[in-house]
Amino acid sequence: MKIKQIEYSNFKGIKQFTLNADGRNLNIYGDNETGKTTLFDGFIWLLFDKDSLNQSAFEIKPIGQHGLTTTVSAVIDLDGRSTELKKEFYEKWVKERGASEKVFSGHTTDYYIDGVPVKKGDYDGLIKSMADETAFKLLTNPLYFNEVMHWTDRRNLLIKVCGDVNKDDIFGAEPKLNGIRLQLENRKIEDHKKVLQARRKDINDKIDRIPIRIDEVNLSMPAITDTDFDSIQTQIDALKQKNEELRLSISNVQSGSLIGEKKLRMSQIDTLIIDLKNEIAINNNNLVALAKKEYQEADDYYNDIKRKLNAADNNAAYFKSSVESAEAKRHAFLDKWNKENDKTFTAPEIADTCYACGQKLPEGRVENQIQKALEDFNLRKSQTLESIVKEAKGTIVPLIESYEQQLTEAQNQIKELEISINNQKDVLMEKKQAYDEANGKTVSVDSDSRYIDLMRQKATIATELENVKSLYETQISEIKTMMAGIDSRIAELQSEFAKKAQHENATARIVDLKAEEKLLAKELLEIDKELDLVELYIKTQVSMLDEKINKRFSLARFKLFNVQVNGGIEPCCECTYKGVPYSSMNNAARINIGIDIINTMSEYYKFTAPLWIDNAESVVNYIDTTSQLIKLIVKGEDKILRVEGV
Numbered sequence: 001m002k003i004k005q006i007e008y009s010n011f012k013g014i015k016q017f018t019l020n021a022d023g024r025n026l027n028i029y030g031d032n033e034t035g036k037t038t039l040f041d042g043f044i045w046l047l048f049d050k051d052s053l054n055q056s057a058f059e060i061k062p063i064g065q066h067g068l069t070t071t072v073s074a075v076i077d078l079d080g081r082s083t084e085l086k087k088e089f090y091e092k093w094v095k096e097r098g099a100s101e102k103v104f105s106g107h108t109t110d111y112y113i114d115g116v117p118v119k120k121g122d123y124d125g126l127i128k129s130m131a132d133e134t135a136f137k138l139l140t141n142p143l144y145f146n147e148v149m150h151w152t153d154r155r156n157l158l159i160k161v162c163g164d165v166n167k168d169d170i171f172g173a174e175p176k177l178n179g180i181r182l183q184l185e186n187r188k189i190e191d192h193k194k195v196l197q198a199r200r201k202d203i204n205d206k207i208d209r210i211p212i213r214i215d216e217v218n219l220s221m222p223a224i225t226d227t228d229f230d231s232i233q234t235q236i237d238a239l240k241q242k243n244e245e246l247r248l249s250i251s252n253v254q255s256g257s258l259i260g261e262k263k264l265r266m267s268q269i270d271t272l273i274i275d276l277k278n279e280i281a282i283n284n285n286n287l288v289a290l291a292k293k294e295y296q297e298a299d300d301y302y303n304d305i306k307r308k309l310n311a312a313d314n315n316a317a318y319f320k321s322s323v324e325s326a327e328a329k330r331h332a333f334l335d336k337w338n339k340e341n342d343k344t345f346t347a348p349e350i351a352d353t354c355y356a357c358g359q360k361l362p363e364g365r366v367e368n369q370i371q372k373a374l375e376d377f378n379l380r381k382s383q384t385l386e387s388i389v390k391e392a393k394g395t396i397v398p399l400i401e402s403y404e405q406q407l408t409e410a411q412n413q414i415k416e417l418e419i420s421i422n423n424q425k426d427v428l429m430e431k432k433q434a435y436d437e438a439n440g441k442t443v444s445v446d447s448d449s450r451y452i453d454l455m456r457q458k459a460t461i462a463t464e465l466e467n468v469k470s471l472y473e474t475q476i477s478e479i480k481t482m483m484a485g486i487d488s489r490i491a492e493l494q495s496e497f498a499k500k501a502q503h504e505n506a507t508a509r510i511v512d513l514k515a516e517e518k519l520l521a522k523e524l525l526e527i528d529k530e531l532d533l534v535e536l537y538i539k540t541q542v543s544m545l546d547e548k549i550n551k552r553f554s555l556a557r558f559k560l561f562n563v564q565v566n567g568g569i570e571p572c573c574e575c576t577y578k579g580v581p582y583s584s585m586n587n588a589a590r591i592n593i594g595i596d597i598i599n600t601m602s603e604y605y606k607f608t609a610p611l612w613i614d615n616a617e618s619v620v621n622y623i624d625t626t627s628q629l630i631k632l633i634v635k636g637e638d639k640i641l642r643v644e645g646v
Contacts, residue, residue, distance in 0.1 A: 001130060002077045002628045003043075003610045009071040010062055011045075012038045017641065023077055025629040025646040027616075029638040036632035036641065040612040044140070046072045046087050048133050052141060052612070054148050060089055066104075067091065073112075078130065085123075086112035131607050138601055139609040139627070142594025145601075146575050146582050155573035158558060161604045162549040165541050174540045180533045189541070190571075193534045200527045203520050210517045214510055221506040222499040232497045236490055243486045246479050262465040269458045276451055291438035295431040302424045309417040312410050319407035326400045333392040340384050345377045538569045554623065555596040587618040595625050602627060 002023035008014045014035050019026075030036050041051040041058070051058045061070045073086035088110040093102040111123035131139070138144050145154060167184060171177050183192055347370045352361050446452075542561040550557045559574040559581075575582040577593055585593065591613055602608045608627045613619070616631035629646070 001607070001609050003630070004075040004077055004082060006039070006043060006046075006072070006074040008039070008042050010065075010068040011042045011070050011072055012059060013062065014038055014042070015062070019643060021628070021630070021645075023628065025631075027631050027633055027644045027646055029633050029635040029642045029644070031636050031639055032634060034639065034641055036634075037614055039641075040141075040614065040630075040632065042072045043074065043610070043612070044137070046074055046085055047127050047136065052614075054137065054144075083126075084112070084114050085126075086115070087123075088112075131605060131609065135601070135605050135607070136609055139598050139605070139607065140612055142591050142598060142611065142613060145594060145597050146590070151573040154575075155560060155571065157601075158549050158560070158573065159545070161601065162552050165544045165548060169544065170537060170540050173544065174536060177533060177537050177540070180530060180537065183530075184537075189534060189537055193531070193538075196527055196531050196534065200524065200531070203524045203527065207517060207520050207524070210513050210520075214513050217506045217509050217513070220502075222502050224499050224503050227496070227499070229497055229500050232493050236493045236497065239486050239490045239493070243483050243490075246483050246486075250476050250479050262461055266458065266461050266465065269454055269461070273451065273454050273458070276448065276454070280448060288435075288438045291431075291435040295428075295435040298424070298428045298431040302421065302428045305417055305421045305424055309414065309421060312413045312417055316407060316410040316414060319403050319410055323400060323403040323407060326396055326403055330392060330396045330400060333388055333396060337385060337388045337392075340381065340388065343381060345374050348373055535569060542569065552600050553596050554599070556593050587615055588620070591616070591619050592623050595623050595627075598627060599623075599625055 003019070003021045004023055005021060006019040008017045008019075010016075012035075013033075017035070017039070019028075019039060028036055028039065037052060044050055044052050045060065050056045061068055068090070070089040071086070073084060075082055075084050090108060090110075092105050092108045094105045095102045109120070111118050111120055113123060113126060127133075127136075130136070134149075137148070141148075149157070171181055180192070187195075350366050350369050352366050353359060354361060538561070545560055546558070549560070555577055557576045559572065559576055561569050562572045563569055575593060575597075577585060577589055580589070582590065582593070595611065598611060610630055611625065611627040612630045612632065614632045615634065617633045617635070622629070635642075
């Protein structure tokens with residue numbers, strides 16, 4: 001892309017200015033604050049709504065002035081074809097309902113392509129079809145790559161343009177790295193390093209915690225010096241035996257002969273009560289079940305008759321419809337017969353001269369032909385009438401007779417079923433009433449004299465049993481008090497005896513922790529070996545990547561990794577020239593480095609854009625470039641902008 005012409009109107013501090021380039025390189029001279037950078041800002045704003053510093057929030061129109069329209073238009077040459085781009089930015093004033101004056105309501109931007117108004121989306125689409133915004137800004141500003149782009153974006157772009165280093169190449173360059181080849185099949189080296197570092201930290205944390213955990217176990221370990229655990233166990237066993245004897249004595253007291261007799265009689269009465277309830281329930285259920293069965297059978301028979309009646313009604317309706325349909329067909333045959341029968345003979349017109357010789361025909365010849373035509377007419381008519389009658393008698397009449405017979409049978413069946421269903425309805429009502437009465441006449445067990453007598457006996461025995469139990473309460477209470485004292489002593493002895501198991505468990509736990517510490521140390525050693533291979537991989541990758549990227553540039557060199565104090569390597573992206581980092585370069589070096597980068601990027605994007613160089617007076621010798629150069633040069637004696645083609 002090359003600029004042929006740019007026109008500015010009321011843009012920032014420029015009231016009116018036309019930049020005629022015609023695709024040439026330009027030198028633009030001017031004192032400070034004469035508008036050189038503004039020209040670059042206007043070109044970038046025309047394309048992307050931002051200034052040359054990549055800022056979207058900046059003063060577009062002249063400060064303090066209103067009612068003006070800011071306009072920037074450019075004619076550009078793209079692959080030999082000229083295109084005009086134009087953008088107008090102006091204030092919008094509206095008069096609200098009921099107000100006497102217009103009020104400011106914001107700004108509006110209009111877009112034009114080759115003089116034709118277009119929507120913003122279409123305008124942006126044309127710009128994007130040339131090159132995306134980042135590429136465009138990168139190719140128009142030599143400082144953009146190193147001073148505007150984030151280092152990660154710079155690094156990713158370099159790898160994208162120059163190509164990354166293939167894993168197989170790295171493994172081929174350093175055979176030792178085959179030790180981690182399998183781990184890197186589906187994982188990036190950076191991710192694998194993070195996994196190893198996280199695992200290493202976790203193992204170190206665990207190793208650091210083991211002495212603390214051993215101290216905790218030692219502190220919790222009970223002292224068992226001079227403790228006779230065999231004697232303690234003997235005492236526990238003796239006390240448990242004594243408690244079992246006391247528990248048995250309580251059982252003997254509670255199961256005394258008098259109490260046993262009362263409980264046995266109580267159990268017998270409960271059995272009799274259950275049997276009586278079952279007997280009454282069975283009798284009630286049998287009575288209701290019989291009535292329900294008879295009612296259900298009557299209901300089923302009633303529904304069966306009802307279904308048959310519905311079927312007979314459907315049959316009668318079908319045969320009646322069939323008779324009517326057949327009758328209609330019979331009438332159609334009758335109409336056809338009458339129409340044929342009403343036909344009369346019309347004598348044909350027959351010439352009385354010979355068609356061949358023109359002589360008059362013999363007498364009687366014409367009458368004979370007419371008579372013959374009449375006989376033929378009568379024969380055909382007779383045959384047709386006979387055929388109609390035969391077809392009707394052979395098809396329609398038997399069909400009507402059949403349908404009428406079946407209709408009569410269906411109607412007779414309906415009468416019989418209506419009588420049956422009325423009779424069955426009475427039977428059904430009787431069975432329903434009987435079933436309802438059976439449900440209401442169930443016998444209650446509470447009203448049975450046998451049940452009342454059994455409950456009276458049960459109450460008497462229960463009272464007697466309570467009286468007997470009260471006689472033993474004091475004795476049982478004393479035994480339970482003795483058992484509680486023995487249980488308390490057993491608990492004390494068991495607590496003392498538990499120290500033995502606690503001490504054994506703590507000793508075993510310390511052994512386990514020391515074994516775990518050895519395993520962790522061994523695992524840590526293996527991880528450190530693998531981390532050494534990771535660092536070797538990265539160093540090999542760094543060397544190969546640096547070589548691959550740097551040979552694509554004439555001046556610029558790039559440092560893509562930092563070696564840390566601890567020997568670790570972290571990614572970065574720093575541009576250098578002859579060993580001098582970009583941050584320490586003078587302005588001339590920065591510009592030439594930027595042009596070198598743009599040359600490589602233009603080759604990658606297969607696109608060149610006008611290259612604007614601010615403070616261009618700081619550079620004496622520029623490196624070669626295929627881009628259109630527009631140099632902005634500070635010159636004190638030029639109080640207004642002066643343009644020279646180069």
